[in-house]
Amino acid sequence: xxxxxxxxxxxxxxxxxxxxxTELAALGIDPASVIDFSASVxxxxxxxxxxxxxxxxxxxxxxxxxxxxxxxxxxxxxxxxKDCLIAGNGSSELLYLxxxxxxxxxxxxxxxxxxxxxxxxVAQLMGATVSCCQASPRSGFQFPTRSLEESIRALRPRxxxxxxxxxxxxxxxxxxxxxxxxxxxxxxLFIIDEAYIEFSPDAQSFTKSIRDNIVVLRSMTKAHxxxxxxxxxxxxxxxxxxxxxxxxxxxxxxxxAQNAGIAALQDSTYLQRALASxxxxxxxxxxxxxxxxxxxxxxxxxxxxxxxxxxxxxRQQLLNSGILVRDCTSFGMPGxxxxxxxxxxxNTLFCEAWKQLPVGC
Ligand SMILES: Cc1ncc(COP(=O)(O)O)c(C=O)c1O
Numbered sequence: 508x509x510x511x512x513x514x515x516x517x518x519x520x521x522x523x524x525x526x527x528x529t530e531l532a533a534l535g536i537d538p539a540s541v542i543d544f545s546a547s548v549x550x551x552x553x554x555x556x557x558x559x560x561x562x563x564x565x566x567x568x569x570x571x572x573x574x575x576x577x578x579x580x581x582x583x584x585x586x587x588x589k590d591c592l593i594a595g596n597g598s599s600e601l602l603y604l605x606x607x608x609x610x611x612x613x614x615x616x617x618x619x620x621x622x623x624x625x626x627x628x629v630a631q632l633m634g635a636t637v638s639c640c641q642a643s644p645r646s647g648f649q650f651p652t653r654s655l656e657e658s659i660r661a662l663r664p665r666x667x668x669x670x671x672x673x674x675x676x677x678x679x680x681x682x683x684x685x686x687x688x689x690x691x692x693x694x695x696l697f698i699i700d701e702a703y704i705e706f707s708p709d710a711q712s713f714t715k716s717i718r719d720n721i722v723v724l725r726s727m728t729k730a731h732x733x734x735x736x737x738x739x740x741x742x743x744x745x746x747x748x749x750x751x752x753x754x755x756x757x758x759x760x761x762x763x764a765q766n767a768g769i770a771a772l773q774d775s776t777y778l779q780r781a782l783a784s785x786x787x788x789x790x791x792x793x794x795x796x797x798x799x800x801x802x803x804x805x806x807x808x809x810x811x812x813x814x815x816x817x818x819x820x821x822r823q824q825l826l827n828s829g830i831l832v833r834d835c836t837s838f839g840m841p842g843x844x845x846x847x848x849x850x851x852x853x854n855t856l857f858c859e860a861w862k863q864l865p866v867g868c
């Protein structure tokens with residue numbers, strides 16, 4: 508076999524939430540019997556208008572490579588020009604396009620952690636050197652403003668990855684600090700991942716003020732419930748968007764995804780209702796878990812952390828009861844689970860399973 512690029516061999520293992528069908532097959536568990544609290548997706552699913560748009564999609568032609576109508580719908584929704592937008596096959600694709608377009612071997616890259624592992628993986632794949640600036644559990648995982656500023660000054664990184672609100676901690680980013688640094692360090696690209704921003708009513712979006720060295724990533728898969736369809740977008744200046752478009756594989760966003768995206772944006776009433784129900788479910792679940800003695804951490808999103816003695820063992824125990832949670836060990840947090848509230852009956856099943864956990868989990 509040909510030897511691959513060394514960066515490929517050095518890549519860290521891919522660990523994410525959501526059902527791992529290979530794992531479940533090995534355990535003899537039917538995926539249909541598992542309730543997924545590990546993926547932070549709107550549990551009420553997409554708007555009925557999305558289902559209709561999918562059914563009416565023509566698939567014998569290639570999709571519009573530029574997703575023009577979807578971007579037009581987004582432009583009106585966000586109040587930004589269409590040239591400032593690019594669609595992707597999930598925001599994941601756009602992360603890799605940013606790597607391809609901007610990161611070079613030996614670049615310094617800063618990641619604000621603990622956070623989504625794909626930032627480091629993209630940077631490593633491009634041969635960059637990754638450093639992490641960590642939020643601490645002692646401060647409730649608040650954004651590490653001071654240490655990040657010190658790291659930016661010391662390293663002068665090519666890129667800084669920030670998740671806003673952060674996965675898995677649910678904490679927000681101070682927007683003013685990022686804008687100050689973006690002005691002071693024009694040679695640093697700030698990648699702000701807003702995949703979960705719809706779940707955080709108090710969050711200020713970075714799409715409101717766009718600069719050449721800020722790229723905002725958005726996902727349509729989470730709040731709009733389109734995880735299986737794959738749709739996301741990036742917001743930046745036309746010059747940056749043009750560079751991302753140059754490295755994107757053709758037709759990466761299907762006609763079905765584009766049509767679904769337009770329909771999802773049109774049904775804001777459905778989204779607002781779903782998000783309000785989910786917020787109420789989160790509060791209720793937190794209260795019920797607290798009453799059962801669980802140590803939950805406050806978050807600015809729908810998902811939240813629970814402190815446990817051993818996250819891997821507790822995840823396994825819950826999986827045996829048909830409940831999948833996110834073991835945060837791969838985030839460097841072996842004493843935490845991340846859970847995302849589901850529908851009311853499913854949350855009741857979660858609490859039942861929690862009660863059955865052996866002492867010490
Ligand atoms: C913080 C964060 N960003 C991006 C993604 C990828 O989302 P998408 O489905 O849009 O590719 C995820 C998925 O879990 C995520 O947690």
